Amino acid sequence: MDTVIELKNVTYTYPLADEPSIKDMSIKIERGKFYGVIGENGAGKTTLCALIRGFAPSFYNGELKGEVLVEGKPTTEFGPGELSLKIGYVFQNPFTQISGVKDTLFEEVAYGLENFGVPVDEIEERVIEVMKMTDIYSLADKKPFELSGGQQQRAALASIIVLKPDILVIDEPTSQLDPEGTESVFKIIEQLKNEKKTIILVEHKVDMIAEYADEILVMKGGRLIRLGDKQEILTDMSLLDEGVQLPQMAILGERLIEAGIPLSRVPITERQAAEAIGQALQKARNS
Amino acid sequence: MAYIQMKDVSFVYPGGFLAVDNINIEIEKGENVAIIGQNGAGKTTTVKMMNRLEKPTKGDVMIGDMNTKSYTTAQVSRVVGYVFQNPDDQIFHSTVISEVEFGPRMMKLPSEIISERVSCALKLTGLEQFRDTNPYDLPLSIRKFVTIAAIIAMDTEVVIFDEPTAGQDLRGNHYLSDILRTLNQRGKTVITISHDMEFVAANFDRVIVMANKKVVTSGTPKEIFWSFDALEKAKLKQPYISRLCRELGIEGNIIEMDEAVEAIKEKCLLN
Numbered sequence: 349m350d351t352v353i354e355l356k357n358v359t360y361t362y363p364l365a366d367e368p369s370i371k372d373m374s375i376k377i378e379r380g381k382f383y384g385v386i387g388e389n390g391a392g393k394t395t396l397c398a399l400i401r402g403f404a405p406s407f408y409n410g411e412l413k414g415e416v417l418v419e420g421k422p423t424t425e426f427g428p429g430e431l432s433l434k435i436g437y438v439f440q441n442p443f444t445q446i447s448g449v450k451d452t453l454f455e456e457v458a459y460g461l462e463n464f465g466v467p468v469d470e471i472e473e474r475v476i477e478v479m480k481m482t483d484i485y486s487l488a489d490k491k492p493f494e495l496s497g498g499q500q501q502r503a504a505l506a507s508i509i510v511l512k513p514d515i516l517v518i519d520e521p522t523s524q525l526d527p528e529g530t531e532s533v534f535k536i537i538e539q540l541k542n543e544k545k546t547i548i549l550v551e552h553k554v555d556m557i558a559e560y561a562d563e564i565l566v567m568k569g570g571r572l573i574r575l576g577d578k579q580e581i582l583t584d585m586s587l588l589d590e591g592v593q594l595p596q597m598a599i600l601g602e603r604l605i606e607a608g609i610p611l612s613r614v615p616i617t618e619r620q621a622a623e624a625i626g627q628a629l630q631k632a633r634n635s
Numbered sequence: 636m637a638y639i640q641m642k643d644v645s646f647v648y649p650g651g652f653l654a655v656d657n658i659n660i661e662i663e664k665g666e667n668v669a670i671i672g673q674n675g676a677g678k679t680t681t682v683k684m685m686n687r688l689e690k691p692t693k694g695d696v697m698i699g700d701m702n703t704k705s706y707t708t709a710q711v712s713r714v715v716g717y718v719f720q721n722p723d724d725q726i727f728h729s730t731v732i733s734e735v736e737f738g739p740r741m742m743k744l745p746s747e748i749i750s751e752r753v754s755c756a757l758k759l760t761g762l763e764q765f766r767d768t769n770p771y772d773l774p775l776s777i778r779k780f781v782t783i784a785a786i787i788a789m790d791t792e793v794v795i796f797d798e799p800t801a802g803q804d805l806r807g808n809h810y811l812s813d814i815l816r817t818l819n820q821r822g823k824t825v826i827t828i829s830h831d832m833e834f835v836a837a838n839f840d841r842v843i844v845m846a847n848k849k850v851v852t853s854g855t856p857k858e859i860f861w862s863f864d865a866l867e868k869a870k871l872k873q874p875y876i877s878r879l880c881r882e883l884g885i886e887g888n889i890i891e892m893d894e895a896v897e898a899i900k901e902k903c904l905l906n
Contacts, residue, residue, distance in 0.1 A: 389776045433636040440802075441775070497720070498674035523802040526673045526830050528870045552804055555875055593805040596833065596875040596892070603896045610904045618875060622882045625899060631882065632903040 351547050352515060353377035353400055355595065357414035360395060360404055367393040371570040372414075380538070384402040384561035384578070386554055391567040394440060396518045400548065401437045402426060420513075421463035425572045433464070436513035438548075440520045442500035445507065446492045454479070454488040454494070454563070457507045474510050481536060482506040492504040497524035515546045522553060534560050535628040558582050566592055583614040597621040604628075636660035639685060639793065644694035646680050654680040654719035657694070662826065664792075667819045669835045669856075670828045672845035672869050678828045679720060681845070682795045684713035685826070698793065713742065713877060713882040720798045720828075731773075731781050738789040741797040744767045751783060756784040758816060761810050764837075776802045783814065800831040812838055813899045832874045837888040849901045861888040894901070 354377070360370040369392050377383060377400075385393050398404040401546035402423035405412045416423045418434060440443045450456040455484035457479060461471045467512050479485040482502045487495060495503060501524050508516065518537070522530040541547055541560075551557055557564070557578070564581040568590050576580050581587070583598050601614040601621060609628050639662040655677040662668055670678050678857065683689040684696055687708040688863040696703045703711050719725040728734035735756055739749040757763045760780040765773060770781045779799060786794060799811050808831075818825050829835050835842060835856060842849040842859040846869040852862065859865060860873050870883050872878065873890075880889040888893050 387804055389802075456853050496674055520802060524674070524798070526870075527832065527872050529674060530830075552802065556894050582709060588805070591804060591806050593808075597879070598896060600879070600892060602874065603892070604899055607896060618879055618882070621879050625879070626883060628903055629899070632905075 349376065350379040351376045352379040352419060353548075354415065354417040354420075354617060355399070357547050358399065358416060359413040360399060360410060362395075362404075362408060362410045365410070367570075368548070369570050370399065373570075374414075375565065375575060377502045377546060377548065378563075379546050380541075381562045382541045383549065383565055383568065384554075384557035385548060385550045385565045386395070386552070386557065386592055387567035387573075389535065392570040393567055394519055395570075396567065397437065397548065397550060399423070399517050400515075402431045403437075403518055410519050416586070417601055432513075433487065433511075434513055435515045435517055436508035436511055437518070437524050438505050438508050438518040438521055440523070442504040442524075445504035446500065448493070451491060452488065453484060453490050453492050453503055456492045456503065457484075460507060460511045474512075478506045478510040482509070483532060483541070498526065501525060502529070505536065509536070509540065511523045513545075515548070516540060517548045519550045521549070522551065523557075530556065552593065554582065554593045555595045555597070555617075558597070559618075566590075568592075577617060579613075582616045601625075638664035638666075639698055640695075640697040641681070641684070642695045642697070644681075644684060644691045644696060646677075646684060646689060647692045651884070653693075653848060655684070658845075658848075658850045659851075660843065660850060662824060664820050664824055665819070665838050666841060667815060667825045668827070668843060669832070669839040669846060670826065670843045671832070671835060672851075673858075673871070676845040677848040678845050679704045679797055681864070682717065682797060682826060682828065685793070685795060686717045687711040688717060692804070712791075714791055715793040715795065716786035716789050718779075718782050718794045718797060718799065719785045720801075722775065722782045725782045725785070726770045726778065728733075729769050730767050731770055733763055734770060734781055735762075735784045735788050738785055742789070752788045752790060753784075756788040759814055761789060771786060773826040776807055777802065779803075780807075780810065787814070787818070791823075796825070796827040797828065798828050800829045800834050808834060815839075827898050832860070832872065833876075836874045836877075846854065846870070856883055856890050857888045 355373050355375045358370055358373045359368045361368040364503055387393055399416050447459055450459055457469050458475045482505055501521055504628050505521055522533050538560055561578055562576045585602055595616045597615045601611055605611055611624040611628055615624050641660040643657055645657050647653050655874055672678050679688055684691050687703050698714055735753050760783050762780055762784055770778050826847055830852050841851040842856050844865050851868050852865045860877050876892055876895045877890050880895055885898050887898055
């Protein structure tokens with residue numbers, strides 16, 4: 349296994365906090381995989397993201413026990429800016445992301461590349477490509493803070509993708525988006541996955557996670573409570589009692605099995621459900 | 636005559652951007668209504684005109700026999716409460732309790748009534764444990780409940796929620812369902828904007844569909860989520876359960892889990 353990020357017995361406490369936000373967490377993140385991070389609000393999902401990106405403890409301060417390693421090196425030993433080349437971080441709140449120093453969305457998306465000293469011709473080319481990909485090119489001349497919440501969320505994503513980091517940490521990118529916008533964000537993330545990026549995505553829309561992610565990481569009360577293959581974790585009904593939403597299709601499948609209808613497996617996506625339930629209906633018709 | 640009436644209402648932002656284009660909406664007293672549609676369809680501007688946070692550039696908005704045109708925003712907001720999409724646009728106190736008390740205090744109610752309303756609102760929103768917490772020390776999703784509690788404590792006839800489901804977890808959605816049910820039982824008229832089709836299918840009597848600054852149609856969730864014409868115009872999808880039933884050819888315009896389980900069971904076990 350090609351481990352790209354590792355947490356070794358990590359406990360992290362924010363300054364002035366009574367108790368740690370992350371408690372004794374150990375995980376290995378494999379290169380090129382797409383991890384969906386789920387769990388109730390306040391479970392420590394965003395703090396996990398901040399630890400991986402090195403914002404905790406370098407920016408937020410606080411107390412870190414254990415080690416967070418990126419490609420084998422502790423995040424605390426990276427120089428300022430060095431980690432930002434490796435890890436792209438998309439904030440939960442797009443207001444936090446947008447710099448506020450640029451007059452147009454085009455310049456905003458170009459801002460990171462400018463700071464990295466990329467030649468102007470290349471900046472333009474890359475910015476246009478990414479703005480088209482995230483469907484914000486028509487907004488290029490608008491002022492960043494005049495955009496709607498949904499447009500800002502896509503702009504925040506664009507300004508990170510354009511940097512072409514190997515690892516992307518993305519915190520709830522679709523909370524303000526309509527269903528079509530949500531789907532387009534997942535399509536973009538899928539494309540990044542096809543480019544062999546490592547993706548860590550915090551997301552409540554578990555039906556979308558079921559469709560697109562490889563592995564699932566479940567958190568509760570600052571601890572990791574599950575880590576593994578999505579098929580196994582998203583059909584574990586006991587997670588509902590832990591405040592974790594499960595896919596509609598998994599809940600339906602489980603209830604049908606309880607009602608005495610044999611299914612080949614508990615589905616987690618619409619396609620799997622159509623197949624498994626379709627077979628059961630076919631069998632009933634034939635008997 | 637309907638309790639809330641929007642008649643030929645348009646809204647143009649200073650600078651000329653048309654956000655709402657000649658809409659007509661009627662909502663009866665005590666109705667529990669959802670508004671769905673894409674980002675930019677005009678949903679938020681429409682509901683803001685109901686409590687006069689935005690003033691229509693054309694048409695009339697009536698609440699009961701009050702033409703909102705002749706009243707100030709402060710006066711209308713005693714009848715129509717609006718919970719902002721972004722809680723940070725609404726919150727300005729340093730503790731949860733002072734934020735929630737603010738509305739009833741401004742209404743100069745007796746202190747027993749204020750404290751009764753506030754504790755009721757905190758209980759309904761699950762915030763009792765955070766009474767003395769600074770709202771900004773709470774996660775965004777819980778901060779949203781602070782703004783909901785502040786409006787509930789005003790005890791307005793109409794309550795408007797703007798995307799309360801955004802970023803909520805399983806527990807948050809359960810609280811929201813309870814809040815909607817409770818307000819409805821108290822006879823309140825409730826209007827909710829949401830992108831969560833499962834939540835809309837499960838929690839509302841009627842759904843108004845908006846697209847491209849206009850109202851497309853309205854109907855029961857069952858009607859709307861099986862009206863492919865309306866869904867296509869608004870670029871929305873059916874709930875997951877409905878999509879599956881459609882694919883499997885299961886009839887009955889199913890929109891909820893329980894119905895789907897029953898219908899599939901019947902098909903499998905009858906043969």
